[in-house]
Amino acid sequence: VVQIAKAKGMTVIGAAGGADKCAWVKELGADHVVDYKAGPVARGLMQAAPDGIDVYFDNVGGDHLDAALLAARLHARFAICGMIDIYNDAKPQELRYLAKVIGARINIRGFIVSDFFAQMGDFYRDMGGWLKEGKLKRHETVHEGIAAMPEAFRGLFTGGNMGKMLVRL
Numbered sequence: 266v267v268q269i270a271k272a273k274g275m276t277v278i279g280a281a282g283g284a285d286k287c288a289w290v291k292e293l294g295a296d297h298v299v300d301y302k303a304g305p306v307a308r309g310l311m312q313a314a315p316d317g318i319d320v321y322f323d324n325v326g327g328d329h330l331d332a333a334l335l336a337a338r339l340h341a342r343f344a345i346c347g348m349i350d351i352y353n354d355a356k357p358q359e360l361r362y363l364a365k366v367i368g369a370r371i372n373i374r375g376f377i378v379s380d381f382f383a384q385m386g387d388f389y390r391d392m393g394g395w396l397k398e399g400k401l402k403r404h405e406t407v408h409e410g411i412a413a414m415p416e417a418f419r420g421l422f423t424g425g426n427m428g429k430m431l432v433r434l
Contacts, residue, residue, distance in 0.1 A: 278313045280306065280329060282424045289427065293402055302424075307332035317341075322376075326350040326358060334362035334371070343373040353422060404428030 279290035280299045287298040299309035310318070310332045317338035323330050326348030333343065351358055366373065381388075395401050406426035408417040410433070417432050419425065 276314070278310065278318070280309075280325075286424075286427060289404060301329070305332075307335050310336050320344075322346065324349060330358075331360050331362055334360065334365050337365060337369050337371050339369050341369060341371045343371060344376040345373060346376040349422070405431055407431045407433055409433050 276296045277294065278297045278299065279287075279293075279295035280301055281287045281290045282300065282302040284300070287300045290298045297313035299306060299313055301309070303309070306328045314336055318333060318336045319338055319341050321333040321337070321341065321343045323333065323343065323345045324347035326345075327350030329350070330345075330348075337343075348358070365371065392401075404427045406417075406420070406428060408414070408431070414432050416425075417430050421430050
């Protein structure tokens with residue numbers, strides 16, 4: 266489930282792999298979408314945000330995080346929620362632009378859902394209402410049967426899904 270909420274004057278840039286996924290992110294309300302399969306993420310991000318970025322939410326790590334560091338403006342704020350780029354890879358993260366944290370005084374903070382369990386009731390109330398009212402758009406990739414589970418799991422790491430990956434039992 267995705268909702269892109271924009272503050273007045275805010276530009277939202279999404280990232281996705283492939284034309285269909287990029288079109289979906291644009292349909293959700295993003296102003297620009299970087300297709301990470303079409304070329305280097307840093308180049309795409311710099312084209313989408315020639316003046317830099319102020320806020321970055323990361324689930325990927327790797328070259329996406331590195332590109333955001335390169336594009337970061339003075340006092341940018343980064344929320345790091347995941348690093349799927351390294352979940353199944355034992356090699357260490359390589360960030361060429363990490364030193365920019367110092368000069369641009371970038372604030373980087375980890376973000377994990379368990380920090381917000383106290384607000385879970387509010388989340389379910391608000392999200393349930395938005396879903397019921399049709400304010401949220403979602404896309405699901407559904408595989409049928411337990412035998413499809415390995416394929417669905419691999420698809421999470423290879424771009425084999427659009428939106429939420431599910432296995433119907």
